[in-house]
Amino acid sequence: MAGAVSSRILKGIGVSEGIGMGSVLLLPDTAELARRHPPAADVRAEILRYRTAQERVWTRFQQAAAHLVRELGSKDGGTLDIFGLILKDHGISQEIELLIGSGKSAPVAVEQVFQRLANSQKNVKNDYLRERFTVWRDACKQLVMELVGCHSLDAALGRGPVIVAAREITAFALVNPPKEIKGFVREVGGSTDHASILARAFNIPMIIGKAGLLVELEAGAPAIVDGGTGELFLHPAPELLEKYGKLSRAAGARLGGGSDSLPAATKDGHRIALLANLETSHGLNALRRHGAEGVGLFRSEFLFMRRTQPPSEDEQFQEFQRTAQTIFPRQVTIRTADFGGDKLPAFLADEKEGLSTGLRGIRFCLAHEEFFRTHVRAILRASAGGNMRMMFPLVPGLETLRKAKAFVRTVMEDLAARSIPFDSAIPVGVMIEVPSAAIMAEALARETDFFSIGTNDLLQFTMGISRDDLALMDYSRSVQPSIIQLIAHVVKSGRRKKRPVAVCGELAAQPWAIPLLVGLGIDELSMAASHIPMAKERIRGLSYADCRVLARQALALETITDIRTLLKRAEK
Ligand code: PEP
Ligand code: MG
Numbered sequence: 001m002a003g004a005v006s007s008r009i010l011k012g013i014g015v016s017e018g019i020g021m022g023s024v025l026l027l028p029d030t031a032e033l034a035r036r037h038p039p040a041a042d043v044r045a046e047i048l049r050y051r052t053a054q055e056r057v058w059t060r061f062q063q064a065a066a067h068l069v070r071e072l073g074s075k076d077g078g079t080l081d082i083f084g085l086i087l088k089d090h091g092i093s094q095e096i097e098l099l100i101g102s103g104k105s106a107p108v109a110v111e112q113v114f115q116r117l118a119n120s121q122k123n124v125k126n127d128y129l130r131e132r133f134t135v136w137r138d139a140c141k142q143l144v145m146e147l148v149g150c151h152s153l154d155a156a157l158g159r160g161p162v163i164v165a166a167r168e169i170t171a172f173a174l175v176n177p178p179k180e181i182k183g184f185v186r187e188v189g190g191s192t193d194h195a196s197i198l199a200r201a202f203n204i205p206m207i208i209g210k211a212g213l214l215v216e217l218e219a220g221a222p223a224i225v226d227g228g229t230g231e232l233f234l235h236p237a238p239e240l241l242e243k244y245g246k247l248s249r250a251a252g253a254r255l256g257g258g259s260d261s262l263p264a265a266t267k268d269g270h271r272i273a274l275l276a277n278l279e280t281s282h283g284l285n286a287l288r289r290h291g292a293e294g295v296g297l298f299r300s301e302f303l304f305m306r307r308t309q310p311p312s313e314d315e316q317f318q319e320f321q322r323t324a325q326t327i328f329p330r331q332v333t334i335r336t337a338d339f340g341g342d343k344l345p346a347f348l349a350d351e352k353e354g355l356s357t358g359l360r361g362i363r364f365c366l367a368h369e370e371f372f373r374t375h376v377r378a379i380l381r382a383s384a385g386g387n388m389r390m391m392f393p394l395v396p397g398l399e400t401l402r403k404a405k406a407f408v409r410t411v412m413e414d415l416a417a418r419s420i421p422f423d424s425a426i427p428v429g430v431m432i433e434v435p436s437a438a439i440m441a442e443a444l445a446r447e448t449d450f451f452s453i454g455t456n457d458l459l460q461f462t463m464g465i466s467r468d469d470l471a472l473m474d475y476s477r478s479v480q481p482s483i484i485q486l487i488a489h490v491v492k493s494g495r496r497k498k499r500p501v502a503v504c505g506e507l508a509a510q511p512w513a514i515p516l517l518v519g520l521g522i523d524e525l526s527m528a529a530s531h532i533p534m535a536k537e538r539i540r541g542l543s544y545a546d547c548r549v550l551a552r553q554a555l556a557l558e559t560i561t562d563i564r565t566l567l568k569r570a571e572k
Helices: 030-036 043-072 078-087 090-101 106-121 127-148 152-156 194-201 238-255 281-289 313-327 346-356 361-367 369-385 398-417 435-439 441-446 455-463 471-476 481-496 514-520 529-540 544-555 560-571
Strands: 008-011 013-016 019-026 162-166 181-186 206-208 222-226 231-234 273-278 294-299 331-335 388-392 428-432 450-453 501-503 524-528
Touching (some): 019 181, 030 106, 043 106, 043 127, 078 127, 181 194, 181 222, 194 206, 206 222, 222 238, 273 281, 273 331, 273 529, 281 529, 294 524, 313 331, 313 369, 361 369, 361 398, 369 388, 428 435, 435 455, 450 481, 514 529, 514 544, 514 560, 524 529
Parallel strands (some): 019 162, 162 181, 273 524, 294 331, 331 388, 388 428, 428 450, 501 524
Antiparallel strands (some): 008 231, 013 206, 222 231
C-alpha cells in the first residue's frame, strides 16, 4: 500500500465565501489545447469550421444569457452583453480568417489574435478596465473550446463533488455551473470581475491564488476550499473533513433561511433592520432567499462598469424599476453613481485626470451635469412606486449636499412639467464616508432624510491608508476609537432630528462589531445578502441593554487594544 499522503494548505484570496468539498478537477489551459491541434489542411474548410464554431458559441451564449435571467432574476442577462459584442466583432473575425488563410489552424488563429489584443491591454492599471478584458479572454476560450471539441465546465458533469481548478475561470463558463461543482480555484482574476460576481451570486466558494498555484495541485486529490479565508486544503485529515463538513452543513442550513420568519430583534425586543447591499438586479433572488428587509445600498455605478457606452436613461430606469418592483413594498436605496478611486468605468477612461484630482462620488456627478441629469431622471422615474430612497456618496459637507438636492429638484420640476410620474417625497440621504461629513453630521441632519455610514471609506480616509493597501486590513479587524467616536456623533446628530442611521460598509457584517453598532444606536445594517442570516442570529442572541453598556464603555477607550479586549470580554 502506498504511504499516507500528507495534508497541505495553500493560501489564496477568497472572493466568494463558503465551504466547498470535493476532488480536484484540473481544467486544461485553452492555449495548450490550441497548440496541440494539427495545422489546417484545407483553408476554406477551416474558415468554415471557425464560422460554425462562432455561430455555435453565439447560440450557447444566448441560451446561457436566458438561463442567467431565470436563475438570477434579470431580464436582459446584461452581465454578458460585452461578450456578444466581442464574439461578433467584424474586425476580430477578419483578422482570424486572414491568419487561417496563411495556413494556421482555426484554434491557433483565434488564440493568436486574442493574445495580441490581450497584450495590448496588459499594462492598463485600472481594475475595472482590466477585468473587462477578461471578457475577451472568455470569448477566445469559448471559441477554442468549441473548435477543439471540449466544453468548459461540462467536464464536471457526472463526476460527483469537484473543486474546479483552472488558470482562468470565465464568466461565460460560470453562467450555468453543473451542480457537481462545489468550489473554484483560479490563478487569474479579481474580486470584482464577472466570474467572482457570478460565483457569489450562485453561492459557490471561489479563491484566487498566485500564478503557479495550479502546479501544486494534483488531479483527483481530495480538497476543501474555504472562500472566506482563501484557504485550499489538499488531502485534508479526517478531523479537518469533519470540521468543515459541519461548517458546510451549518452554512447550508443558514442559506435555507432558518430564522427567516423571525424578526432581527434583540432578546429585550430592540429591532434592527437588516438590508442587503446590491450591485445589480442580478442579486435579487439571493436577497429574497436570505431574508433581506430591503436594499440598503444599491451600488448603481456597477451598471456602468461593464459597458462600452453608458446605459441610456431607459436602461437605467428599467434596472432600478425592476429592483424596486421585485422587492416592493420593501425599500430600495439607490446610491447615485460613485465613480473614482478604483471605480472608473471604461467609457470614462479619458476622465482619469479629473477623477484623480478629487472629482469623486457626488462631486463627479455635479461636475458632469448631462450625465447626472440622465441618471437622476432614471432614479426618479423608477421611484414612482413609492418604495425608493436616493442617497449621495462621498458628500463632504453642506454646500455639496445643497447643490445635489437643488439639482434633483430641477430634475423633479422638469419631470412634473412633462407629467412623468415620480415620487416627489422620495427620501434623500447622505452617505457618511469622510470625516468631514461625520463631524458636520448635525448640520447635515437638518437637511437630509437619513444617514448611511460607509465605514469602508470612512476608515480609509480617517486612518489615511488607502483601501487597497494591505496595511488597512489590520485596522479593519477591530473598530478604531476614532471611528467609534465618529459613529456615535453621527447617530446622536441623526437622532436629534429623528433621522434613521444605517451602516452599509463591511463593518456591518462583522459579528464582533454588531453588538457595538447596536449599542451605539444604529437603526439599520446593510450587507451582502448572504451575511444576513448570520447577522440576524447574532442580533437575536444579544441584549440591547448590554449593548448600550458596551457602547458606553467603548466610547471611553482610547486605544485599539483596549477596544479589542473589551469586545472579546463581551463575547464571553
Ligand atoms: C463604504 O465606503 O463603506 C461603502 C459602503 O461604499 P463602497 O464600499 O461602495 O465605497
Ligand atoms: Mg464608499
